Amino acid sequence: xxxKFADAEKLFDRLKSAFVAQDYETSxxxxxxxxxxxxxxxxxxxxxxxTPTQVQELVLARSILEYAVILxxxxxxxxxxxxxxxQLKPYYTDTRQLISRSSEEYPIxxxxxxxxxxxxxxxxxxxxxxxxxxEALDDVCLKHAIELEQxxxxxxxxxxxxxxxxxxxxxxLYFMDLLAKTVRDEIAGCSEKxxxxxxxxxxxxxxxxxxxxxxxxxxxx
Amino acid sequence: MFAFLPLRCVYTNLKNVxxxxxxGVVSKEMRLMVRAMRHVMSIRRKLKGPTVVSFLKSTLPxxxxxxxxxxxxxxxxxxIGMDIDTPSSALHVSSHKQSxxxxxxxFTYLLVLIFLLDKKSYxxxxxxxxxxxxxxQQLNRRTLDVLAARIYFYYSYSYELTNSLAEIxxxxxxxxxxxxxxxxxxxxxxxxxxxLRNYLHYNLYDQAEKLRSKTQRAESHSHQxxxxxxxxxxxxxxxxxxxxxxxxxLMQAARKAPLSxxxxxIQCNKWAAIVRLLLGEIPERTTFMQPGMRKALRPYFELTNxxxxxxxxxxxxxxxxxSSTFYTDKTHNLIVRLRHNVIRTGLRNISISYxxxxxxxxxxxxxxVSATPVDDAESIVTKAIRxxxxxxxxxxxxxxxxxxxxxxIYSTQEPQLAFHSxxxxxxxxxxxxxxxxxxxxxxxxxxxESAEKRRERQQQEQELAKHIAEEDxxxx
Numbered sequence: 001x002x003x004k005f006a007d008a009e010k011l012f013d014r015l016k017s018a019f020v021a022q023d024y025e026t027s028x029x030x031x032x033x034x035x036x037x038x039x040x041x042x043x044x045x046x047x048x049x050x051t052p053t054q055v056q057e058l059v060l061a062r063s064i065l066e067y068a069v070i071l072x073x074x075x076x077x078x079x080x081x082x083x084x085x086x087q088l089k090p091y092y093t094d095t096r097q098l099i100s101r102s103s104e105e106y107p108i109x110x111x112x113x114x115x116x117x118x119x120x121x122x123x124x125x126x127x128x129x130x131x132x133x134x135e136a137l138d139d140v141c142l143k144h145a146i147e148l149e150q151x152x153x154x155x156x157x158x159x160x161x162x163x164x165x166x167x168x169x170x171x172x173l174y175f176m177d178l179l180a181k182t183v184r185d186e187i188a189g190c191s192e193k194x195x196x197x198x199x200x201x202x203x204x205x206x207x208x209x210x211x212x213x214x215x216x217x218x219x220x221x
Numbered sequence: 222m223f224a225f226l227p228l229r230c231v232y233t234n235l236k237n238v239x240x241x242x243x244x245g246v247v248s249k250e251m252r253l254m255v256r257a258m259r260h261v262m263s264i265r266r267k268l269k270g271p272t273v274v275s276f277l278k279s280t281l282p283x284x285x286x287x288x289x290x291x292x293x294x295x296x297x298x299x300x301i302g303m304d305i306d307t308p309s310s311a312l313h314v315s316s317h318k319q320s321x322x323x324x325x326x327x328f329t330y331l332l333v334l335i336f337l338l339d340k341k342s343y344x345x346x347x348x349x350x351x352x353x354x355x356x357x358q359q360l361n362r363r364t365l366d367v368l369a370a371r372i373y374f375y376y377s378y379s380y381e382l383t384n385s386l387a388e389i390x391x392x393x394x395x396x397x398x399x400x401x402x403x404x405x406x407x408x409x410x411x412x413x414x415x416x417l418r419n420y421l422h423y424n425l426y427d428q429a430e431k432l433r434s435k436t437q438r439a440e441s442h443s444h445q446x447x448x449x450x451x452x453x454x455x456x457x458x459x460x461x462x463x464x465x466x467x468x469x470x471l472m473q474a475a476r477k478a479p480l481s482x483x484x485x486x487i488q489c490n491k492w493a494a495i496v497r498l499l500l501g502e503i504p505e506r507t508t509f510m511q512p513g514m515r516k517a518l519r520p521y522f523e524l525t526n527x528x529x530x531x532x533x534x535x536x537x538x539x540x541x542x543x544s545s546t547f548y549t550d551k552t553h554n555l556i557v558r559l560r561h562n563v564i565r566t567g568l569r570n571i572s573i574s575y576x577x578x579x580x581x582x583x584x585x586x587x588x589x590v591s592a593t594p595v596d597d598a599e600s601i602v603t604k605a606i607r608x609x610x611x612x613x614x615x616x617x618x619x620x621x622x623x624x625x626x627x628x629x630i631y632s633t634q635e636p637q638l639a640f641h642s643x644x645x646x647x648x649x650x651x652x653x654x655x656x657x658x659x660x661x662x663x664x665x666x667x668x669x670e671s672a673e674k675r676r677e678r679q680q681q682e683q684e685l686a687k688h689i690a691e692e693d694x695x696x697x
């Protein structure tokens with residue numbers, strides 16, 4: 001039992017170093033190997049058997065899955081993000097008595113909220129929101145996602161685009177870019193109805209483009 | 222019938238109820254069991270320890286393990302000064318029975334449970350109810366359904382009062398499966414409601430919805446359970462942003478609930494008010510002024526005011542002032558969603574009252590607090606225009622918003638369409654009423670009833686009428 005655990009830990013260290021070196025292919029292969037190793041531990045969900053190393057197993061499994069989630073953001077793979085996040089969720093909810101809270105919990109929850117917002121799954125966004133305890137709402141990452149949703153609903157799209165500069169975590173960049181695209185489409189639709197005419201400079205400012213060429217390219221679409 | 226004189230000892234009443242239960246089992250009539258339950262509810266306040274002990278001793282055969290399990294729960298309550306009411310001699314008959322009807326045994330479990338819950342010894346009630354559930358799982362009799370449904374309810378209730386609802390989720394699911402296999406419809410309904418309540422207690426709306434969409438529901442056997450189901454359904458729909466469905470369910474639940482269930486009605490009304498606000502309609506003042514609910518609904522009344530005026534600042538103040546109430550009601554997240562409605566209403570008021578207004582003034586009037594209020598205002602206005610909330614155009618160069626002239630509405634198609642929908646509705650109702658009046662096609666071919674059959678039918682009708690008249694009381 002201990003030997004298996006030590007093996008898994010060594011493999012995990014290799015994963016971490018590959019990740020830091022931004023070598024994503026090796027990371028993915030290492031991750032699959034780690035997942036196979038994880039199935040051998042019986043202290044994890046859904047079994048939760050009481051073994052002497054259960055707490056360490058839980059902590060290790062949780063860290064592995066957190067890395068998997070962040071990896072899928074870096075490789076821009078939304079389905080694997082969803083899969084890994086769903087596997088990670090029981091570690092946040094059911095294991096609260098067994099292990100202490102992870103430091104990455106709130107950033108990852110915020111990432112998930114952002115993903116739901118980008119994919120326009122607002123009903124699930126709100127359902128997830130209900131699951132958060134009140135003190136979680138003060139956390140920077142979560143507050144960021146929640147305020148984004150509010151601004152989106154209200155129509156204050158400029159606030160959304162400004163928020164892109166003020167992201168709390170580097171992993172948020174990917175989703176913020178996707179969101180920016182959606183927002184631009186929305187702004188364009190609204191401007192079409194609302195403005196009778198608009199100068200190029202003003203359009204540039206509203207749509208937050210940095211140069212005239214981008215604006216003209218967008219207008220051609 | 223039985224004489225329930227309040228001065229007579231409670232013991233006699235209990236004995237009478239037990240006899241009623243037996244009669245119900247023998248004649249296989251659920252109505253008698255339901256009536257027995259109602260009588261128990263009416264005397265539950267007068268139950269005292271010694272009474273229960275003597276009742277247990279006389280009903281259950283001595284030496285049965287039910288008796289040995291139940292007595293410790295009750296006798297510990299009243300150790301000192303046991304002052305047993307002397308039962309009248311005529312009722313000693315049942316004390317020497319060797320085997321006892323399972324219904325009576327379950328009934329004694331139920332009685333002890335109710336007694337413990339009233340005395341607020343929740344841990345004992347928890348243990349007692351677990352024992353009752355284990356015993357119930359060994360039995361499979363349809364006549365037990367009414368009593369079993371009560372026991373499930375108190376089982377869940379005792380766990381809820383001790384904050385350990387999550388533990389029984391597995392058991393409740395197992396019981397639900399068993400009830401479905403046995404075609405125990407009342408038990409199925411009760412258990413589904415208890416499961417939904419369990420999930421909603423922990424805010425697990427996703428799982429609650431999955432469960433609810435997959436179970437089959439037969440027609441409702443119990444009015445109270447139907448009201449509860451509608452309320453839980455309404456809550457799930459609200460969180461999933463389906464406000465129209467939610468509004469229907471919640472309004473139905475509020476209307477159907479019995480008048481004495483004031484706590485339940487208050488909750489339904491709170492949620493119904495919020496859903497109506499989210500839909501964009503303002504509930505009338507009278508809904509908040511109903512007798513008995515005025516104080517509880519006060520926060521929601523002030524909230525409605527803020528939304529009606531469209532004042533973001535007032536809205537923020539009200540939300541902060543009553544935030545603890547909203548947290549306990551679990552409506553906090555919904556209130557946050559209302560902010561959008563407040564802004565929309567404010568915008569609409571502005572666009573109606575001004576033909577042309579600069580965006581900085583719009584921002585000031587809406588109390589938009591942010592780093593770039595003018596840009597915010599511009600974006601919000603453009604979105605509102607696109608959604609059809611207001612009729613205006615924005616002039617970016619000069620930085621103002623200009624409302625369109627609202628033409629004469631009678632010259633458009635609008636009145637015609639409104640009339641058309643109303644006429645269609647009235648005609649539909651008329652058609653359905655006419656259809657309902659028609660006799661079934663082969664009625665004239667049935668033979669005429671003989672005098673004896675008629676007498677029997679009349680007797681049944683009388684009993685039914687009496688039963689319906691008595692059904693108006695509270696069950697739970």
